[in-house]
Amino acid sequence: MECGNFVGVLQHLNASHLYACGSFAFHPRDAFLDADTLAMTRLPAVRGRCPFSPWQRSTALVADGELFTAVMADFKGVTPLIARHFSKGGRPDVSQESSPILLEEADFVGSALDAAERKVFFFFNEVAKEFNVHEEQHVARVARVCQDDVGGVQILQKKWTSLVKTTLRCLPPFAVLRDIFALPLPPEDGETTHTLFYAVFSSQWSLRPESAVCAFRLASLREAFAGPYRHFDAHTHLWSPLPAKSSYFGQCGLEGASHSKLEEVKRTFLTDGHVAPEQNGPLLVSTHHRYSRVAVMSVRAADGRRYQLLFLLTETGILHKVFLSSRGPRVIEEIAVLERGDHVTALALSASKGVAFVASWGGVTAVPVAQCSTHRSCGRCLLARDPLCGWSRSRKMCARLDQEREREKAKDQEPGQEERMVQLLEGGDVAKACHGEGGNPPVKNVVAGVNEVVRLWCYKPWESCTLKWTSSRIRDLLPRLFIQSGDGSLTFLANADTLDEYHCQAEEDGYTETVASYKVIASARPRSMRPGAGAENDWTTIGVGSTSSPPQVLCERRSYEGRLAGVALVLTTCICFLVSVAILACVRRKSANCHEGTSSYTQDDKKHDKVSEPRVELRQLPDKQHLTNTPS
Incomplete structure (x- = not known):
């Protein structure tokens, strides 16, 4: 991987050519690609068009055939550079002045174009020096340059004269920018341009995965760059606010400015204020996930109102689909996209294809932006609160709004047919809106023996709902008889008190829908209570449902009497085996001791026996005949 060629910049330069630049084993190379044939035309090596290392983030965009980049321009990755390449109209390529205070350890994140004012924004993180604190504090910045800047005449030749920067403030301690997405919207309140920048922030001090999402208006950025500004003192290395606004800081057309004015521009490029977020706070705060990428889609609902959908990608490769409503953010879908350890590089949306593309070092994954068909009832479709989905009364199904609109246009239906698509994005009476559509699932029979464990399964039809078990005969499912697990299943012992439906x-929100229904009935009596009955299996697993789909019911029947008999038999066998082993070991131990005592009997022991044993004198007795012939 260290010697690979990673593409860092790929942009449409014009209608006929693409521009590509890669790391080329830490020696960046770039080329033009024909848009039709992909024929490559190599370019001479130029510093500052793409990073040396694939680990260094960079950003680039093309405006009117000119390339604007923000990269690390050296091998070590310590020299940030904002530059314009392929300049037109005889203008020279420009970059920022080589002052170390201009960009303090910058980490580039993204870029955007303000076409109305012909200005370019660059979003990045850097170390804030204006606070004069001992510990380095990272903050999110946005820099702005004029698209037609050509530099100065006497000083700042081929350097930016319009480069200024300000601070993006979301919510303390979320100050580190992770990603940003520019969403153009239709004009509002007479504005010619209405753009929202959605940004993901994290904290440099947090040890747990957490992040926040804020939105910034383009008008707020323009207002912040209007001033006032801070002035840098080269002798004290301190920043001090200027007393009044200036008319030329950050402005375009300073190529003919005086020497003194350009000297002032070199030391005054940081605003004294900051950019406040929309609604003066974050749109979303997560204390369990650290988001690394964001993409936003603007959706027109069935009632004509526009809503925003956030697609947030976590560091672990999980994609969250978040609906922003007036009632607050709502995660309506969660999809595991990447495997753990894979490095995410980009997240992009395609409105025409209806998919979200997730790019990583392992490849590109396409994820549908909506999966309406998974909501199989009217209530589930409406409670999903997905602005892309709606319940079709004519087709009796949950369908994509854009697809239904195209379908109605193709059929050339009269106006008003679109009202058949039902949505309740901001809440409402689901039961009334559905008119009883959907029905209840069929009741499934579960056969269980006495004192057998029964487990009834139930799955959440949508993420935000809560599951509840009810019984037709037992009003309250007592904890001493029933166990409701975190996965929604219900477990109990089958007996006379629990045989029921x-x-x-x-x-959710007062709406109730039956997900599954079971009727637990008793099986035949055990063999001991029914003479002549055949033996029954101690273990029986019953699956209810077709084999072509995942089983929705799984009942485990366990006979405790059979299991106790089996355990007793195994225990008896083990005890007999252990006793036999003990007896055999004892016999072998005694035999070994006897053999050892015999072999240790030595000559010294014999001598000792001769000395110690008592003397017994044996005399031969006369035979019986001799005794009779001898006189007394």
């Missing part, structure tokens, strides 16, 4: 219901 059970219903799993999903609830």
Whole structure:
């Protein structure tokens, strides 16, 4: 990987050519590509068009055939550079002045174009020096340059004279910018341009995964760059606010400015204020996920109102689809896109294809922006709160709004047919809106023996609902008889008190929908209570449902009597085996001791026996005949 060629910049330069630049084993090379044949025309090596290392983030955009880049321009990655390349109209290429205070350890994140004012924004993080604190504090910045800047005459030749920067402030301590997305919107309140910048922030001091999302208006950025500004003192290395606004800081057309004015421009490029977020606070704060990429889609709902959908990608490769409503943010979908350890490089949306593209070092993954068909009932479709989906009364299904609109246009239906698509994005009476559409699932029979464990499964039909079990005979499912697990399943022992019909219901905002229904019935009596009955299996697993789809019901029947008999038999066998082993070991131990005592009997022991043993004198007795012939 260290010697690979990673593409850092790929842009449409014009209608006929693409521009590509890659790391080329830490020696960047670039080329023009024909848009039709992809024929390559190599360019001479130029510093500052793409980074040396694939680990260094960079940003680039093309405006009127000119390339604007913000990269690390050296091998070590310590020299940030904002530059314009392929300048037109005889203008020279320009870059920023080589002052170290202009960009303090910058980490570039993104860029955007203000076409109305012909200005370019660059978003990045850097170390803030204006606070005069001992510990380095990282802050989010946005820099702005004029698209037609050509530099000065006497000083700042081929350097930016319009480069200024300001601070993006979301919510303390979320100050580090992770990603940004520019969303153009239709004009509002007479504005000619209405653009929102959605940004993801994290904290440099947080040890747990957390992040915040803020939105900034283009008008707020323009207002911040209007001033006032701070002035840098080269002798004290301190920043001090200027007393009044200036008419030329950050302005275009300073190529003919005087020497003294350009000297003032070199030391005054940081605004004294900051850019405040929309609604003066974050749109979303997550204390469990650290987001690394963001993309936003503007959607027109069935009632004509526009809503925003956020697509947030976590560092672990999970894509969150978040709906921004007046009631607050709502995660309506969560998709695991990448494997752990894969490095995310980009997130992009394609409105025409209806997919979100997630790019990583392992490849590119396409994820549908909406999966309306997974909501199989009217209530589930409406409670998903997805502005891309709606319930079609004519087709009795949850469908994409844009696809239904195209379908109605193709059929040339009369106006008003679009009202058949039902949505409740801001809340409402779901039962009334659905008119009883959807129905209840069929009741499934579960056969269980006495004192057998029964487990009834139930799954959440949508993420934000809560599951509740009810019984037709038992009003309250007592904890001493029933166990409701975190996965929604219900477990209990089958007996005379629990043989009943059970219903799993999903609830949200006063709406209740039955997800699954079971009827637990008793099986035949055990063999001991029914003479002549055949033996039954101790373990039985029953799956209810077709084999072509995942089973929705799984009942485990466990006979405790059979299991106890089996355990007793195994325990008896083990005890007999252990006793046999002990007896055999004892016999072998005694035999070994006897053999050892015999072999250790030595000659010294024999001598000792001769000395110590008592003397016994044996005399031969006369035979019986001799004794009779001898006189007394």
